[in-house]
Amino acid sequence: MSAPATENVYLPKTAVLERVVSEIAEVKTFYWHFEDSAEQEAFRQFRPGQFAQVSLFGVGEFPTSLPPSPTEGETFFTVRQVGSCTSALHRLQPGDKFAVRGPYGNGFPMEDYYGKNLVFVAGGIGLIPLRSCIVYALKNRNKYKSIQIFHGAKTPKELMYVPNLHEWEQTPGVECYLTVDRATDGWNGNVGVVGSLFKKPGVQVPVENTTAFVCGPPVMFRFVIKDLLEMGFSEKNIVSTLERYMKCGVGKCGHCCIGVAYVCVDGPVFTYEQIKKLGEDI
Amino acid sequence: MKARILDRADVLKIVDLLRQQGYEVVAPFYGRGRDTFFDTVTDQNRDRIQIHLPNPYYPPKRFVFPHIERLMKFERSDGQIHIEPVYEQPKRAIFGIRSCDLAGIYHLDRFYLGREFRDVYYENHRKNLFLVNVVCSDVDRDINDECFCVCTDTGPAARDHFDLQLMDLGSEFMAVAGTPAGEALFADPIFRKGEAAHIEKRHAILDELRKRFKTTTSWFSATVRYVTQGDILEKTWEEIGNRCLECGGCTYVCPACTCFTVSDRPIGPNEFERVRVWDACALSGFTRMAGGHNPRKAVHDRRNRRFFRKLAHFFIQRELAMACVGCGRCAAVCHGDIGMPSVVEMIRRATGEVDKHERASH
Numbered sequence: 001m002s003a004p005a006t007e008n009v010y011l012p013k014t015a016v017l018e019r020v021v022s023e024i025a026e027v028k029t030f031y032w033h034f035e036d037s038a039e040q041e042a043f044r045q046f047r048p049g050q051f052a053q054v055s056l057f058g059v060g061e062f063p064t065s066l067p068p069s070p071t072e073g074e075t076f077f078t079v080r081q082v083g084s085c086t087s088a089l090h091r092l093q094p095g096d097k098f099a100v101r102g103p104y105g106n107g108f109p110m111e112d113y114y115g116k117n118l119v120f121v122a123g124g125i126g127l128i129p130l131r132s133c134i135v136y137a138l139k140n141r142n143k144y145k146s147i148q149i150f151h152g153a154k155t156p157k158e159l160m161y162v163p164n165l166h167e168w169e170q171t172p173g174v175e176c177y178l179t180v181d182r183a184t185d186g187w188n189g190n191v192g193v194v195g196s197l198f199k200k201p202g203v204q205v206p207v208e209n210t211t212a213f214v215c216g217p218p219v220m221f222r223f224v225i226k227d228l229l230e231m232g233f234s235e236k237n238i239v240s241t242l243e244r245y246m247k248c249g250v251g252k253c254g255h256c257c258i259g260v261a262y263v264c265v266d267g268p269v270f271t272y273e274q275i276k277k278l279g280e281d282i
Numbered sequence: 283m284k285a286r287i288l289d290r291a292d293v294l295k296i297v298d299l300l301r302q303q304g305y306e307v308v309a310p311f312y313g314r315g316r317d318t319f320f321d322t323v324t325d326q327n328r329d330r331i332q333i334h335l336p337n338p339y340y341p342p343k344r345f346v347f348p349h350i351e352r353l354m355k356f357e358r359s360d361g362q363i364h365i366e367p368v369y370e371q372p373k374r375a376i377f378g379i380r381s382c383d384l385a386g387i388y389h390l391d392r393f394y395l396g397r398e399f400r401d402v403y404y405e406n407h408r409k410n411l412f413l414v415n416v417v418c419s420d421v422d423r424d425i426n427d428e429c430f431c432v433c434t435d436t437g438p439a440a441r442d443h444f445d446l447q448l449m450d451l452g453s454e455f456m457a458v459a460g461t462p463a464g465e466a467l468f469a470d471p472i473f474r475k476g477e478a479a480h481i482e483k484r485h486a487i488l489d490e491l492r493k494r495f496k497t498t499t500s501w502f503s504a505t506v507r508y509v510t511q512g513d514i515l516e517k518t519w520e521e522i523g524n525r526c527l528e529c530g531g532c533t534y535v536c537p538a539c540t541c542f543t544v545s546d547r548p549i550g551p552n553e554f555e556r557v558r559v560w561d562a563c564a565l566s567g568f569t570r571m572a573g574g575h576n577p578r579k580a581v582h583d584r585r586n587r588r589f590f591r592k593l594a595h596f597f598i599q600r601e602l603a604m605a606c607v608g609c610g611r612c613a614a615v616c617h618g619d620i621g622m623p624s625v626v627e628m629i630r631r632a633t634g635e636v637d638k639h640e641r642a643s644h
């Protein structure tokens with residue numbers, strides 16, 4: 001009896017770009033699908049919070065989070081143009097080919113949060129990974145208690161997924177609060193950091209039986225964590241996803257290793273309690 | 283495990299037997315001066331194979347995890363992209379691998395073939411690999427000043443993970459089979475049954491050998507505990523970090539280091555190949571992300587990283603093998619003298635301060 005052939009976890013599969021939507025400056029959403037429909041079907045079983053590795057012909061590979069919810073049926077990435085790979089993706093036209101492998105990482109254990117209140121706190125493009133959980137939770141609305149979304153950006157022009165934000169603001173049973181650091185373009189909503197929303201009159205953040213999802217730039221992350229802890233959140237009820245330089249996504253190249261964890265396989269989702277114990281800067 | 287005896291004059295016949303079975307045999311040779319290296323055995327160089335010699339700096343790890351390895355090819359034509367994996371599945375034997383390097387391969391096995399994902403490229407190299415271990419028994423030629431396998435418990439005589447082990451008893455050699463494939467070789471008439479006296483001789487030689495190691499960092503296990511508990515002062519890491527020139531040499535010679543980077547390079551007008559290349563956590567680009575943010579900026583953070591990854595109990599438990607096998611190569615190549623034995627020693631010297639620190643905080 002011969003052993004089953006080992007799957008080549010490094011081998012990406014060809015994908016086709018369908019369409020591109022501009023989000024904010026330098027950030028675009030790329031809708032795509034695998035050429036092979038069986039691949040597409042298998043990939044679609046991803047969990048919120050997982051990520052994928054994207055290959056650009058002749059340039060290289062980069063990790064990116066999965067903003068869609070598996071309940072949506074579409075596959076897309078939202079990517080900021082920062083390095084050579086992401087720039088190459090930004091140059092692609094609908095119909096162009098690239099390659100994808102994944103999904104990887106642990107993802108958010110959405111079932112563990114059944115019966116709980118969910119609080120999402122996203123700074124800037126930190127909404128990209130959290131979008132997946134929000135859409136998933138709304139699709140399974142009766143599984144969760146209250147749902148609150150807090151999203152902040154530098155200026156109104158930098159708020160992410162605006163059509164989604166509008167939709168969430170209109171959805172009964174969901175509270176969606178927005179804020180900007182600087183009011184421009186006729187903004188008449190809240191001005192201030194995301195944390196300032198927690199103290200706004202009429203806002204009641206439930207602390208008991210609640211999971212708080214926090215994603216955003218390092219400074220915002222630190223302040224929000226501080227606010228949440230002061231409000232009485234326990235460290236294990238705060239979850240986030242970590243970003244690292246990643247080469248393989250499967251726990252072998254060593255690049256993402258932080259403290260005792262390989263972010264790509266042990267994460268990228270960690271509770272704040274775990275993050276603190278990693279023993280290195282994030 | 284079965285053991286047999288053979289004449290000194292017949293030892294290289296094992297190489298011949300393996301070559302007859304279709305193995306590409308690599309074995310250690312002398313270059314110029316102290317330089318030694320593993321090379322493919324041919325009819326021309328066969329007689330120059332060395333049984334006793336300083337272990338080559340360039341570890342035989344590269345036969346299972348090549349320094350540069352092609353993973354796949356990408357070809358673009360008519361708007362289509364074809365992706366084709368590139369596989370190599372050699373039938374290879376390493377003759378004369380030292381016990382430390384053997385433990386290194388065992389660590390790589392645990393790392394690349396264990397856990398969530400198996401590495402198919404590593405597996406292909408490993409699948410048909412035949413390992414002939416030679417016990418380091420020549421104090422002058424085999425054992426360098428930096429060797430400390432006695433402390434990592436990986437040598438000088440490996441207990442496991444070889445197909446065949448050879449030990450020099452003088453005019454005769456003892457061969458021990460570690461696998462059925464190794465034992466199958468005993469069918470050849472060069473091998474004969476041994477006697478109790480042979481075993482006694484083996485023990486006597488090993489007992490004497492263990493006393494001949496210069497670097498005996500007996501503090502190794504204590505260091506594991508200190509590193510695991512995070513008890514090492516920032517100051518000590520800084521002291522170690524200040525001596526690191528960030529050349530990456532320590533990782534390149536290490537038989538147990540596993541990190542790699544991946545890059546794409548053109549091989550034709552519309553063709554690219556993806557290769558993986560050994561990488562080193564000592565280098566500052568290792569954790570730098572697109573956009574420039576580098577969570578591990580300071581050089582002592584990176585030094586800390588190397589020793590943490592090698593010595594923290596968490597990882598030892600996870601791989602059931604330690605990522606340091608006591609070969610001493612990093613000590614031999616490091617310009618700043620912060621190879622593993624020195625670091626263990628620096629940590630030992632700093633513990634007085636750790637204790638002071640602890641007393642003060644209680």
Ligand code: SF4
Pocket residue numbers: 532535536537538539592605606607608609610611612613621622
């Ligand atoms: S850390 Fe140094 S002594 Fe230990 S296995 Fe690696 S090169 Fe050898």
Ligand code: SF4
Pocket residue numbers: 337380381382383418424425426429430431432436437438608609610
């Ligand atoms: S460390 Fe031990 S096994 Fe390795 S070369 Fe030195 S004596 Fe031989």
Ligand code: FES
Pocket residue numbers: 245246247248249250251252253254255256257262263264265
């Ligand atoms: S990205 Fe390679 S080990 Fe995590």
